[in-house]
Amino acid sequence: MLRPVLVFSSAVVLCFATAATVSAQATSQPEQVVAIDKAIEQNWADYEIRPSGIVDDGKWCRRVYLDIIGRIPSLEELNAFLGSRDRNKRQALVQTLLYDDRYTEEYARNWSTIWANVLIGRSGGTDRRSLTNRDGMLKYLRDSFALNKPYNQMVYELVAAEGSTKPGTENFNGAVNFLADKVNDEKGVLATSSVSRVFLGQQVQCTQCHNHPFNQWKQQKFWEFNAFFRQTRALRRYVDGTRDIDHVELVNEDTAGEGGDPEDAMIFYELRNGLTKVAYPVFIDGQEISHSGFVSDSNRREELAKLMMGNEFMDKMFVNRMWAHFLGYGFTKPVDDLGPHNPASHPELLEYLGQQVRKHSYDPKQLIEWITMSKPYQLSAQMTTANEIDDPTMGEMPKFSHFYLRQMQAEELYQSLVTATGAGAYGSYEKQEQERRKWLSQFVVAFGTDEGDEATTFNGSIPQALMMFNGDLIKKATATSKGSFLGDIASDDDRLRAKLDNVFLTGVARRPTRMEQTMASKLLAARGGDEAAMLQDIWWALLNSNEFIMQH
């Protein structure tokens, strides 16, 4: 007969074993940070709310590691930060993660992961019959982020790219993987809706067959945007003697349009009443280009990319996506819908940051610095009575008066466990990447449409919980064998209390509370004094806690 180990009530008042430290704010801030703070604070004043306190250093360190390089800090990294006496250590850490060579590879991997999911989805290029080559996409993105390529250049390349999808082929150009599976079927309809949504925040997909019921996009505009893609083709190259696609060449070819005249390459579309109308390439701001379908006269995709470069929506979309990544909510919801029907929470700030990004040559790292040094990013996730009305899950506009709790992404969990515990980190880069991809694929479910829509089950539902309880990855992460994370901690000469601290610091960037320490002693007794086994129980419980899986 088993007795419950512990019974407790939620009314217990918690005491912290150690007072959390908060490092002082840096004194001189870039003007952009000052401007962000001013705009956000004004909004607090307007709504008569007061922000939560500044988050302690441990949690902030964990937060910024997760957001910039996609994993939690290791114990050594966390201790180095906590032990630093530098008054500007938060700024210094951001600088290190962005500019220190030691982190270049992880920075590039994190942002290429994020962008691959935006551009081709989690399942893009994972299917044998896919026209997209995931490795090619990732290689292009990794190189771009490792070089800190200006954002506008990356957009230009992704929209205008020609070449082969597969690394190692003669014309390899990884950027083509974004459009490779979006141009042929349905006359480039997918290219139209993806390019406009991802880079310009214009949701046009519903205007393919009718005028939008509640935004300014009209069917005519959809097909005018679509006309830019009519020279583009994805040519399949097969493995010799088989029907397996080896790779795809994305090329531009002269087009005669649907009227049969390359000098005047028009396309047709149908209104709901059956009438046929004509469209030529016209950009969203009304700028037209030549009607010629000859690539030598007018390379339509290049023209489109050039027109995009001058458009303020591109700037705002970049800012909005980045802001949402760091703060959990963008200035609009959804993040990629910037139409007038969808007002932003801080329109002037979005406008201003867009202009600043343009002024500073679209340097992604610069923007990351501004956001991570701003006041809202320093705040605790603990709501107070003075700001609990600031709850975007209630449909309120976000006011960023406290940090919004959100769950880690599957990719972040994987990377965190690899770094914190060495789980899954063995073999060549290719082998590790294969392992990671296989593991990630268990959470992707498809909707069965031609557009490749998908959802993730790594969303706090049961499949995720089952994996965290019983999965191989967790088994590896909680191993106590020699050379493992727990094995090393357990075999240290430290006192047990220090060992316990280390496990908590690694997992949740804080030391255990008194209740947690009491629980640990009980577990130690239950494990017959075996420290490693007790630490294993605690570590497993920590990994399965909300506090671990949340970004806060």
Add this chain to the structure above:
Amino acid sequence: MSRRHFVKHLAGASAMAGTAALMGNSIQAQAEEMRKNQKSAILLWMGGGPSTIDIWDLKPGAATGGEFRPISTTGDMQICEHMPLTAKQMHHLSIVRSMSTREADHNRGRYYMHTGFVPNPNIEHPGYGSVIAHELFSQREDLAIPPFVSIGGASTGPGFLGMAWAPFSVTSNGRIRNLEMKLEEKRLLQRMAALDVIETGFINRTRGSAASEHQKVLKKTLDLMTSEQMEAFRVEKEPEEMKEMYGTNGFGQGCLLARRLVEAGVPFIEVDLGGWDNHGGIFPTLADTKLPQLDKAMGALTADLEQRGLLENTAIIWMGEFGRTPRINAGAGRDHWARSWSCVVGGAGIKGGLAVGATSSDGMAVETEPFSAEDLMATVCKGLGISLETTYTSKNGRPMKIAAGGKLIRELIA
């Protein structure tokens, strides 16, 4: 210690105490007991937008009519020649031919058809799977299987009802990853208690609802890990001829799994068949692959439920996000079309054998009273004995009527 014993302890051992699973003497006896008055619903979801003008509402002789011929059925209507097995079951199923909706984009259409609401950035509406599971769950407190199972694809989420009502996604072979507990029970119990201490502290410190949601999900996860009811997912245990009858493809096996889950008392099951987004070359795709797969599984499922006495308590819903254009495009395909299309319903308290509503001779317009997703779902709720007065309150305090206040399709209610 027996599983049952263990589960009881677990319930007592932590603050996550819920109802302990009460195991019957055998799964069979339990199933018998459950069957008496328990309602379930199976949604056959046709991802991509199926061409209903080629399946349920043919227009022979019209320019828009396409290549297929109609055949007679056991109900009061004709359907496509490539659906012979389902034709023999149509006295159990009814076609609503006057569906008329406004969302012709996949994502928006999927959201709308699954929730009865158009997407709104300020509120996440729960999908019907979560809603119906939520309403019918009270009839079976001892169910350890998640009350909403989604087979072979993704569904729409639980919205403001919370992750405890999220679709449990499984592949059509019913294999569930990481189900096996790799730890002795006593130790798992102690770990859970430790987890509870950490979790409770976190909830107190952050004052957020996410963490308490997490506790509910963990509780459900433990329940299913330790429940013999999960046997229902072992579709491979079915006799070979049964597997053959449903079709050995993913959708066929998914429908067979759905029947097993109904027997186990799961209130809502969604089975996905994607690949209906036929913008080009539609006729060979339908005739050679899609329709044979659909016909076999749908025909087998209806017949099998009926034969086991389950159909009177199980609603079947067949729908996609929209239909396809009557006009055949230049690539011999059909595009997205929501203005006039068909859905199919039957089982539970829904009348079979009827074709409700009608479209024009070319299929371009609805000529009778148009019906919406809300109307269809109100009718299904009624057939399942769920009160249409049921009201939810969203997080921001908005009242939300079940089935979005849709009106009943009168002809279908006995």
